[in-house]
Amino acid sequence: MSIWEYANPVKFIRTTDVVLPWISVAAVLCLVTGLVWGFFFTPDDYRQGSTVKIFYLHVPAAMMAINAWAMMLVASLVWIVRRHHVSALAARAAAPVGATFTVIALATGALWGQPMWGTWWAWDPRLTSFLVLFLFYLGYMALWAAIENDDTAADLTSILCLVGSVFAILSRYAVLFWNQGLHQGASLSLDKQENVSDVFWYPALVCIAGFVLLFVALVFLRTQTEIRARRSRALLARERQA
Amino acid sequence: MMPDLGKYAFAVLASYGIGLGLIVILVVASVLRARKVRAELEQIEQRSKRHG
Numbered sequence: 001m002s003i004w005e006y007a008n009p010v011k012f013i014r015t016t017d018v019v020l021p022w023i024s025v026a027a028v029l030c031l032v033t034g035l036v037w038g039f040f041f042t043p044d045d046y047r048q049g050s051t052v053k054i055f056y057l058h059v060p061a062a063m064m065a066i067n068a069w070a071m072m073l074v075a076s077l078v079w080i081v082r083r084h085h086v087s088a089l090a091a092r093a094a095a096p097v098g099a100t101f102t103v104i105a106l107a108t109g110a111l112w113g114q115p116m117w118g119t120w121w122a123w124d125p126r127l128t129s130f131l132v133l134f135l136f137y138l139g140y141m142a143l144w145a146a147i148e149n150d151d152t153a154a155d156l157t158s159i160l161c162l163v164g165s166v167f168a169i170l171s172r173y174a175v176l177f178w179n180q181g182l183h184q185g186a187s188l189s190l191d192k193q194e195n196v197s198d199v200f201w202y203p204a205l206v207c208i209a210g211f212v213l214l215f216v217a218l219v220f221l222r223t224q225t226e227i228r229a230r231r232s233r234a235l236l237a238r239e240r241q242a
Numbered sequence: 243m244m245p246d247l248g249k250y251a252f253a254v255l256a257s258y259g260i261g262l263g264l265i266v267i268l269v270v271a272s273v274l275r276a277r278k279v280r281a282e283l284e285q286i287e288q289r290s291k292r293h294g
Contacts, residue, residue: 031265039258040245050247053254057261100268107264108257115253214265218272225276228283235286242293 007084009227016220023217030210037203045200054112055196056204060211062105062130062171068098068215069133069161069168072140076158086223088154089230091161092144093222097215099137106130129170136164150230 006012038056045052075091078084109127110120121127140160147153196204247254 035258035262040243044248049250050245050254051250053245053247054257057257061261097268100264104261104264107260111253111257111260115250214269218268221276222272225272225279228279232279232283232286235283235290239286239290239293 027213034206056207058108060208061101064211065102076161089226090223094219097218102134133167
Protein backbone atom coordinates (compact mmCIF):
# COMPACT_ATOMS: atom_id res chain seq x y z
CA MET A 1 0.00 0.00 0.00
CA SER A 2 1.30 3.46 -0.91
CA ILE A 3 0.63 6.84 0.72
CA TRP A 4 -0.32 8.13 -2.75
CA GLU A 5 -3.51 6.04 -2.60
CA TYR A 6 -4.85 8.75 -0.27
CA ALA A 7 -4.47 11.22 -3.11
CA ASN A 8 -7.68 9.64 -4.37
CA PRO A 9 -10.44 11.89 -2.96
CA VAL A 10 -12.89 9.02 -2.41
CA LYS A 11 -10.28 6.94 -0.57
CA PHE A 12 -9.27 10.00 1.50
CA ILE A 13 -12.87 10.72 2.57
CA ARG A 14 -13.56 7.04 3.35
CA THR A 15 -10.43 6.66 5.49
CA THR A 16 -10.75 9.97 7.34
CA ASP A 17 -14.44 9.26 8.03
CA VAL A 18 -13.31 6.23 10.05
CA VAL A 19 -10.50 7.91 12.03
CA LEU A 20 -12.03 11.39 12.48
CA PRO A 21 -14.34 10.55 15.45
CA TRP A 22 -11.45 8.87 17.32
CA ILE A 23 -9.04 11.75 16.75
CA SER A 24 -11.73 14.27 17.74
CA VAL A 25 -12.48 12.47 21.01
CA ALA A 26 -8.75 12.15 21.78
CA ALA A 27 -8.26 15.88 21.05
CA VAL A 28 -11.08 16.92 23.40
CA LEU A 29 -9.82 14.57 26.14
CA CYS A 30 -6.23 15.86 25.89
CA LEU A 31 -7.25 19.53 25.72
CA VAL A 32 -9.67 19.31 28.67
CA THR A 33 -7.23 17.25 30.77
CA GLY A 34 -4.20 19.42 29.97
CA LEU A 35 -5.93 22.78 30.43
CA VAL A 36 -7.78 21.78 33.64
CA TRP A 37 -4.54 20.29 35.02
CA GLY A 38 -2.55 23.39 34.09
CA PHE A 39 -5.12 25.91 35.27
CA PHE A 40 -6.30 24.34 38.51
CA PHE A 41 -3.59 21.96 39.69
CA THR A 42 -0.22 23.58 39.01
CA PRO A 43 1.55 26.07 41.29
CA ASP A 44 2.43 29.67 40.45
CA ASP A 45 5.93 30.33 39.14
CA TYR A 46 8.24 32.02 41.62
CA ARG A 47 8.98 34.86 39.16
CA GLN A 48 5.95 35.01 36.87
CA GLY A 49 3.26 34.26 39.43
CA SER A 50 -0.07 32.98 38.08
CA THR A 51 0.70 34.23 34.53
CA VAL A 52 2.57 30.95 34.03
CA LYS A 53 -0.88 29.40 33.42
CA ILE A 54 -0.98 31.23 30.06
CA PHE A 55 1.89 28.90 29.04
CA TYR A 56 -0.56 26.00 28.46
CA LEU A 57 -2.35 27.91 25.70
CA HIS A 58 0.39 30.17 24.36
CA VAL A 59 3.14 27.60 23.72
CA PRO A 60 1.03 24.87 22.03
CA ALA A 61 -0.77 27.49 19.90
CA ALA A 62 2.53 29.07 18.81
CA MET A 63 4.07 25.66 18.04
CA MET A 64 1.08 24.62 15.95
CA ALA A 65 0.92 27.98 14.16
CA ILE A 66 4.42 27.27 12.80
CA ASN A 67 3.84 23.52 12.28
CA ALA A 68 0.61 24.20 10.38
CA TRP A 69 2.59 26.28 7.91
CA ALA A 70 5.17 23.48 7.67
CA MET A 71 2.36 21.03 6.86
CA MET A 72 1.02 23.45 4.23
CA LEU A 73 4.53 23.69 2.76
CA VAL A 74 4.79 19.89 2.40
CA ALA A 75 1.29 19.69 0.89
CA SER A 76 2.11 22.56 -1.50
CA LEU A 77 5.32 20.84 -2.62
CA VAL A 78 3.35 17.64 -3.26
CA TRP A 79 0.93 19.67 -5.38
CA ILE A 80 3.74 21.34 -7.33
CA VAL A 81 5.60 18.07 -7.96
CA ARG A 82 2.81 15.47 -8.28
CA ARG A 83 -0.35 17.55 -8.99
CA HIS A 84 -2.50 15.71 -6.43
CA HIS A 85 -5.61 17.82 -5.79
CA VAL A 86 -6.13 16.45 -2.28
CA SER A 87 -2.77 17.82 -1.16
CA ALA A 88 -3.55 21.32 -2.48
CA LEU A 89 -6.97 21.19 -0.81
CA ALA A 90 -5.40 19.95 2.46
CA ALA A 91 -3.08 22.98 2.44
CA ARG A 92 -6.08 25.24 1.83
CA ALA A 93 -7.98 23.50 4.65
CA ALA A 94 -5.11 23.96 7.12
CA ALA A 95 -4.70 27.72 6.60
CA PRO A 96 -7.65 28.99 8.71
CA VAL A 97 -6.67 26.57 11.49
CA GLY A 98 -3.06 27.80 11.47
CA ALA A 99 -4.22 31.43 11.30
CA THR A 100 -6.47 30.92 14.34
CA PHE A 101 -3.59 29.36 16.30
CA THR A 102 -1.41 32.33 15.30
CA VAL A 103 -4.02 34.79 16.62
CA ILE A 104 -4.25 32.81 19.88
CA ALA A 105 -0.45 32.89 20.23
CA LEU A 106 -0.29 36.65 19.48
CA ALA A 107 -3.21 37.53 21.81
CA THR A 108 -2.09 35.37 24.74
CA GLY A 109 1.48 36.60 24.19
CA ALA A 110 0.34 40.22 24.45
CA LEU A 111 -1.70 39.46 27.58
CA TRP A 112 1.31 37.67 29.09
CA GLY A 113 3.78 40.33 27.96
CA GLN A 114 1.98 43.27 29.51
CA PRO A 115 2.47 42.25 33.18
CA MET A 116 5.89 40.62 32.58
CA TRP A 117 7.58 43.04 30.16
CA GLY A 118 5.46 46.12 30.87
CA THR A 119 4.22 46.29 27.27
CA TRP A 120 1.60 44.55 25.14
CA TRP A 121 3.83 44.55 22.07
CA ALA A 122 7.43 45.13 21.06
CA TRP A 123 9.05 45.03 17.62
CA ASP A 124 11.10 42.11 18.84
CA PRO A 125 12.47 39.68 16.16
CA ARG A 126 10.29 36.75 17.21
CA LEU A 127 7.11 38.79 17.69
CA THR A 128 7.58 40.65 14.42
CA SER A 129 8.28 37.52 12.37
CA PHE A 130 5.21 35.92 13.98
CA LEU A 131 3.06 38.89 12.99
CA VAL A 132 4.39 38.66 9.42
CA LEU A 133 3.56 34.93 9.45
CA PHE A 134 -0.02 35.84 10.40
CA LEU A 135 -0.16 38.32 7.49
CA PHE A 136 1.06 35.52 5.19
CA TYR A 137 -1.80 33.33 6.46
CA LEU A 138 -4.27 36.11 5.60
CA GLY A 139 -2.68 36.62 2.17
CA TYR A 140 -2.74 32.87 1.49
CA MET A 141 -6.46 32.56 2.32
CA ALA A 142 -7.30 35.72 0.36
CA LEU A 143 -5.44 34.40 -2.71
CA TRP A 144 -7.36 31.12 -2.64
CA ALA A 145 -10.65 33.05 -2.36
CA ALA A 146 -9.75 35.52 -5.10
CA ILE A 147 -8.98 33.04 -7.91
CA GLU A 148 -11.84 31.15 -9.52
CA ASN A 149 -9.83 28.41 -11.23
CA ASP A 150 -8.84 25.85 -8.58
CA ASP A 151 -5.62 24.72 -10.29
CA THR A 152 -4.37 28.27 -10.83
CA ALA A 153 -5.21 29.11 -7.21
CA ALA A 154 -3.34 26.02 -6.03
CA ASP A 155 -0.28 26.96 -8.14
CA LEU A 156 -0.11 30.55 -6.90
CA THR A 157 -0.86 29.77 -3.24
CA SER A 158 1.81 27.05 -3.30
CA ILE A 159 4.40 29.61 -4.37
CA LEU A 160 3.17 32.02 -1.68
CA CYS A 161 3.48 29.20 0.84
CA LEU A 162 7.11 28.59 -0.17
CA VAL A 163 7.91 32.30 0.32
CA GLY A 164 6.04 32.46 3.66
CA SER A 165 8.04 29.50 4.94
CA VAL A 166 10.96 31.89 5.48
CA PHE A 167 8.88 33.66 8.14
CA ALA A 168 7.73 30.38 9.69
CA ILE A 169 11.40 29.46 10.14
CA LEU A 170 12.25 32.97 11.38
CA SER A 171 9.38 32.80 13.92
CA ARG A 172 10.90 29.63 15.32
CA TYR A 173 14.57 30.62 15.33
CA ALA A 174 14.49 34.45 15.53
CA VAL A 175 15.72 34.40 19.14
CA LEU A 176 18.76 32.34 18.13
CA PHE A 177 19.49 34.30 14.93
CA TRP A 178 19.45 37.78 16.48
CA ASN A 179 19.95 37.04 20.16
CA GLN A 180 18.09 40.20 21.15
CA GLY A 181 14.58 41.41 21.98
CA LEU A 182 12.23 40.73 24.84
CA HIS A 183 11.14 37.21 23.99
CA GLN A 184 12.98 34.45 25.78
CA GLY A 185 14.50 31.38 24.09
CA ALA A 186 12.72 28.02 23.93
CA SER A 187 10.94 27.08 27.17
CA LEU A 188 10.77 23.45 26.18
CA SER A 189 13.91 21.44 25.64
CA LEU A 190 15.01 17.81 25.66
CA ASP A 191 17.87 18.94 27.90
CA LYS A 192 16.58 18.43 31.45
CA GLN A 193 18.62 21.39 32.74
CA GLU A 194 17.10 23.83 30.24
CA ASN A 195 13.54 22.49 30.19
CA VAL A 196 10.79 23.90 32.40
CA SER A 197 10.15 22.12 35.69
CA ASP A 198 8.28 18.78 35.48
CA VAL A 199 5.32 20.27 37.34
CA PHE A 200 4.69 22.58 34.33
CA TRP A 201 6.11 20.22 31.68
CA TYR A 202 3.65 17.29 32.03
CA PRO A 203 0.40 19.28 31.69
CA ALA A 204 2.05 21.27 28.85
CA LEU A 205 2.81 17.99 27.04
CA VAL A 206 -0.86 16.95 27.31
CA CYS A 207 -1.95 20.36 25.98
CA ILE A 208 0.51 20.10 23.06
CA ALA A 209 -0.90 16.63 22.24
CA GLY A 210 -4.40 18.15 22.38
CA PHE A 211 -3.48 20.96 19.96
CA VAL A 212 -1.81 18.51 17.54
CA LEU A 213 -4.85 16.20 17.57
CA LEU A 214 -7.23 19.15 17.20
CA PHE A 215 -5.23 20.36 14.21
CA VAL A 216 -5.29 16.92 12.56
CA ALA A 217 -9.04 16.51 13.19
CA LEU A 218 -9.86 19.95 11.80
CA VAL A 219 -7.62 19.50 8.75
CA PHE A 220 -9.26 16.14 7.97
CA LEU A 221 -12.76 17.60 8.35
CA ARG A 222 -11.98 20.76 6.38
CA THR A 223 -10.16 18.82 3.62
CA GLN A 224 -13.25 16.62 3.21
CA THR A 225 -15.28 19.83 2.91
CA GLU A 226 -12.91 21.29 0.31
CA ILE A 227 -13.05 18.05 -1.73
CA ARG A 228 -16.86 18.12 -1.70
CA ALA A 229 -16.96 21.85 -2.53
CA ARG A 230 -14.61 21.25 -5.48
CA ARG A 231 -16.83 18.41 -6.77
CA SER A 232 -19.90 20.66 -6.42
CA ARG A 233 -18.19 23.36 -8.49
CA ALA A 234 -17.23 20.81 -11.15
CA LEU A 235 -20.80 19.41 -11.36
CA LEU A 236 -22.30 22.89 -11.54
CA ALA A 237 -19.89 23.83 -14.34
CA ARG A 238 -20.92 20.65 -16.22
CA GLU A 239 -24.61 21.56 -15.74
CA ARG A 240 -24.02 25.02 -17.14
CA GLN A 241 -22.28 23.61 -20.22
CA ALA A 242 -25.05 21.03 -20.89
CA MET B 243 -11.75 25.33 43.62
CA MET B 244 -10.86 28.50 41.64
CA PRO B 245 -7.12 29.18 42.03
CA ASP B 246 -6.08 32.54 43.46
CA LEU B 247 -4.69 34.38 40.41
CA GLY B 248 -3.87 37.51 42.38
CA LYS B 249 -3.06 40.68 40.47
CA TYR B 250 -2.67 38.73 37.20
CA ALA B 251 -6.28 37.49 37.14
CA PHE B 252 -7.21 39.66 34.14
CA ALA B 253 -4.27 38.48 32.01
CA VAL B 254 -4.83 34.79 32.80
CA LEU B 255 -8.64 34.78 32.47
CA ALA B 256 -8.59 36.91 29.31
CA SER B 257 -6.02 34.53 27.75
CA TYR B 258 -8.18 31.48 28.48
CA GLY B 259 -11.32 33.31 27.34
CA ILE B 260 -9.83 34.42 24.02
CA GLY B 261 -7.98 31.13 23.39
CA LEU B 262 -10.90 28.81 24.13
CA GLY B 263 -13.39 31.17 22.47
CA LEU B 264 -11.43 31.18 19.21
CA ILE B 265 -11.06 27.39 19.28
CA VAL B 266 -14.82 26.94 19.79
CA ILE B 267 -15.61 29.40 16.95
CA LEU B 268 -13.17 27.56 14.63
CA VAL B 269 -14.63 24.13 15.43
CA VAL B 270 -18.27 25.27 15.13
CA ALA B 271 -17.58 27.12 11.85
CA SER B 272 -15.77 24.08 10.42
CA VAL B 273 -18.59 21.68 11.36
CA LEU B 274 -21.35 23.97 10.06
CA ARG B 275 -19.56 24.53 6.73
CA ALA B 276 -18.91 20.78 6.41
CA ARG B 277 -22.65 20.07 6.85
CA LYS B 278 -23.69 22.81 4.44
CA VAL B 279 -21.27 21.75 1.68
CA ARG B 280 -22.19 18.08 2.11
CA ALA B 281 -25.93 18.87 1.79
CA GLU B 282 -25.32 21.07 -1.27
CA LEU B 283 -23.28 18.33 -2.99
CA GLU B 284 -25.98 15.71 -2.32
CA GLN B 285 -28.57 18.04 -3.84
CA ILE B 286 -26.46 18.69 -6.94
CA GLU B 287 -25.69 14.96 -7.38
CA GLN B 288 -29.38 14.03 -7.13
CA ARG B 289 -30.25 16.70 -9.68
CA SER B 290 -27.50 15.42 -12.01
CA LYS B 291 -28.81 11.84 -11.71
CA ARG B 292 -32.37 12.93 -12.48
CA HIS B 293 -31.25 14.75 -15.60
CA GLY B 294 -29.03 11.83 -16.66
